[in-house]
Amino acid sequence: MVEASVTLWQKHMLKFIRNPEEPLGMLLQPILWVVLFGVGMRALVGGVAPNVGDYLTFMLPGIITLTALGGAVTSGASLLDERLRGIIKEYLVAPIPRLSILSGNALSTVTKALLQALLILILGWLMGARLNSNILSVLAGLLALGVYTVGFAGIALSVAARVRSNLGYHGLIFLLNLPLLFASNALYPLATLPRWMQFLAWINPTTYVIDSMRLLIYNGSNTFSLGLSAAILVIFAALGMWLAYSSFKNVVST
Amino acid sequence: MYAIEIQNLMKSFSSDVLAIDHLNLTIPEDRIYALLGPNGAGKTTTLSILTTLLLPTSGAAQVMGFDVVRQAAQVRENIGVTFQEIVLDPDLTGREVLDIHGRLYKMPTRQRQERIIEMVKLVELDEAIDRLVKTYSGGMKRRLELVRGLMTHPKVLFLDEPTQGLDPHNRAKIWDYIHELRRQTGLTIMLTTHYMEEAEALADGVGIIDHGKLVADSTPQALVTQLGADVVHIVGHGSPQPFLQALQQLPYIQEIHQSDDEGIHLQVGVDNGNRRLPEIIHLASRNGSQNGSQDEFMIDEISVARPSLGDVFLKLTGRALRDR
Numbered sequence: 112m113v114e115a116s117v118t119l120w121q122k123h124m125l126k127f128i129r130n131p132e133e134p135l136g137m138l139l140q141p142i143l144w145v146v147l148f149g150v151g152m153r154a155l156v157g158g159v160a161p162n163v164g165d166y167l168t169f170m171l172p173g174i175i176t177l178t179a180l181g182g183a184v185t186s187g188a189s190l191l192d193e194r195l196r197g198i199i200k201e202y203l204v205a206p207i208p209r210l211s212i213l214s215g216n217a218l219s220t221v222t223k224a225l226l227q228a229l230l231i232l233i234l235g236w237l238m239g240a241r242l243n244s245n246i247l248s249v250l251a252g253l254l255a256l257g258v259y260t261v262g263f264a265g266i267a268l269s270v271a272a273r274v275r276s277n278l279g280y281h282g283l284i285f286l287l288n289l290p291l292l293f294a295s296n297a298l299y300p301l302a303t304l305p306r307w308m309q310f311l312a313w314i315n316p317t318t319y320v321i322d323s324m325r326l327l328i329y330n331g332s333n334t335f336s337l338g339l340s341a342a343i344l345v346i347f348a349a350l351g352m353w354l355a356y357s358s359f360k361n362v363v364s365t
Numbered sequence: 366m367y368a369i370e371i372q373n374l375m376k377s378f379s380s381d382v383l384a385i386d387h388l389n390l391t392i393p394e395d396r397i398y399a400l401l402g403p404n405g406a407g408k409t410t411t412l413s414i415l416t417t418l419l420l421p422t423s424g425a426a427q428v429m430g431f432d433v434v435r436q437a438a439q440v441r442e443n444i445g446v447t448f449q450e451i452v453l454d455p456d457l458t459g460r461e462v463l464d465i466h467g468r469l470y471k472m473p474t475r476q477r478q479e480r481i482i483e484m485v486k487l488v489e490l491d492e493a494i495d496r497l498v499k500t501y502s503g504g505m506k507r508r509l510e511l512v513r514g515l516m517t518h519p520k521v522l523f524l525d526e527p528t529q530g531l532d533p534h535n536r537a538k539i540w541d542y543i544h545e546l547r548r549q550t551g552l553t554i555m556l557t558t559h560y561m562e563e564a565e566a567l568a569d570g571v572g573i574i575d576h577g578k579l580v581a582d583s584t585p586q587a588l589v590t591q592l593g594a595d596v597v598h599i600v601g602h603g604s605p606q607p608f609l610q611a612l613q614q615l616p617y618i619q620e621i622h623q624s625d626d627e628g629i630h631l632q633v634g635v636d637n638g639n640r641r642l643p644e645i646i647h648l649a650s651r652n653g654s655q656n657g658s659q660d661e662f663m664i665d666e667i668s669v670a671r672p673s674l675g676d677v678f679l680k681l682t683g684r685a686l687r688d689r
């Protein structure tokens with residue numbers, strides 16, 4: 112199981128490094144977010160919501176999460192591509208657990224998400240967002256991101272295992288992706304939201320990963336206890352992978 | 366022991382169509398077996414069940430004694446597979462494809478490296494092996510897939526139309542490699558094909574499948590000799606009835622088959638084609654021009670050939686077997 116996952120993870124990373132467009136896009140996207148969106152919003156919001164402190168620092172965890180979501184979408188698309196082209200059959204007739212095909216893919220998603228997160232932290236730091244001086248705490252924040260990414264990668268893989276075309280995949284994912292971001296605390300403090308949106312944010316795991324990253328990485332204030340966030344994120348990751356596995360199992364052996 | 370056993374296998378994708386219909390088959394070890402049939406006959410479906418990609422609707426099958434449903438993991442350890450369509454990751458090099466494949470089967474590093482060298486030599490990919498697969502020609506991709514299937518020393522190798530889409534030169538190459546493997550002991554090959562020459566050139570055993578049913582299971586030689594030593598092909602137009610009746614009176618006629626798809630096509634099995642040809646032509650002219658109307662049968666073309674599996678297919682199913 113572990114061996115096969117690692118082999119497939121290495122394959123994904125090999126392809127990733129080899130193809131110049133994907134790493135380039137992965138570098139540029141966060142730069143655009145931080146530099147253009149972040150700076151603009153900082154100027155706009157700075158006076159309006161003084162209780163959040165520096166707005167760029169406030170929204171960096173949201174940008175990190177958004178980029179991780181984007182990475183998971185790409186990895187789901189690569190599973191879909193392998194499925195539609197039949198490449199997946201090579202793995203299905205090999206003596207490896209079905210789950211390792213999914214976990215190899217999810218592992219590569221997490222790797223890419225962490226690389227991007229590091230890049231964003233550095234960019235943010237250059238622009239004045241002060242990191243927590245406790246490096247272990249920063250690492251714990253990244254761990255929370257990794258766990259969250261596994262969960263969303265699971266959802267993307269589950270969609271990729273079921274849909275019949277690329278178009279269907281991106282349509283469905285778009286529907287899932289946007290509310291995850293906007294119905295959360297990513298861009299605005301929870302307290303400023305109307306009640307119904309607060310409710311949506313409470314049931315959205317994105318809220319918990321961002322809340323813990325604010326605390327762990329930027330030493331900000333948290334709304335939920337770390338224990339609660341950790342529990343929710345772990346459950347989210349497990350549910351995501353379970354969903355992916357059950358969709359995948361059904362599709363491949365009818 | 367049999368390498369492959371199939372008992373009463375059925376597969377349906379929807380309630381009304383049976384892709385595989387009561388299939389029974391045994392293939393002994395160390396043989397090359399060819400499953401021959403037209404488009405949609407059920408060849409790929411059969412291989413998919415044997416390679417654990419599909420679950421049967423009913424019936425059972427074993428590969429190297431392991432049940433394909435209950436012991437799928439053991440089956441997978443014992444087989445190598447190439448699929449009908451080319452399934453290679455275009456962004457990897459040939460060597461990476463083989464290496465990753467070996468790792469999935471837990472081959473140690475040293476063994477993988479040695480096996481890759483051996484495999485590359487077998488299919489003559491030395492120069493291309495470190496290039497990206499997307500730069501390969503169709504023939505090179507097929508060769509790479511063939512050795513990917515062989516890479517992990519399978520007991521049974523499944524090849525779904527291994528020469529589909531290849532030019533005659535590349536096809537002959539693949540045949541050579543399979544002949545080369547023939548000498549290797551402990552390897553059973555099951556392949557599917559549309560080409561009768563392919564089955565004749567490669568296989569010890571041939572099954573003919575049509576609409577999911579096995580309509581023949583024998584050796585290539587036994588199948589073709591059923592038809593007679595030679596087959597006379599006649600293409601003509603007009604009404605063949607009087608001519609056919611006259612033919613049936615002759616003692617040396619073994620089989621007559623008629624199909625009407627492009628003019629009238631007659632397939633006549635005889636004991637000795639070269640000797641009987643003049644007699645048949647004579648008979649046709651006697652039975653053609655009597656009435657002098659549209660009733661008459663005129664021969665447009667006539668030829669003698671050794672019977673092929675295509676002739677056998679026509680005899681068994683009433684339809685011509687066409688190459689795509």
Ligand SMILES: Nc1ncnc2c1ncn2[C@@H]1O[C@H](COP(=O)(O)OP(=O)(O)OP(=O)(O)O)[C@@H](O)[C@H]1O
Binds near residue numbers: 408
């Ligand atoms: N996934 C599927 N869903 C529905 N029907 C299917 C599916 N796969 C195969 N079939 C049907 O089952 C029958 C057998 O198909 P199969 O692919 O086994 O034929 P084949 O002999 O391999 O043909 P070809 O020479 O074209 O490859 C066909 O009628 C086909 O339409």
Ligand SMILES: [Mg+2]
Binds near residue numbers: 408410
């Ligand atoms: Mg087929």
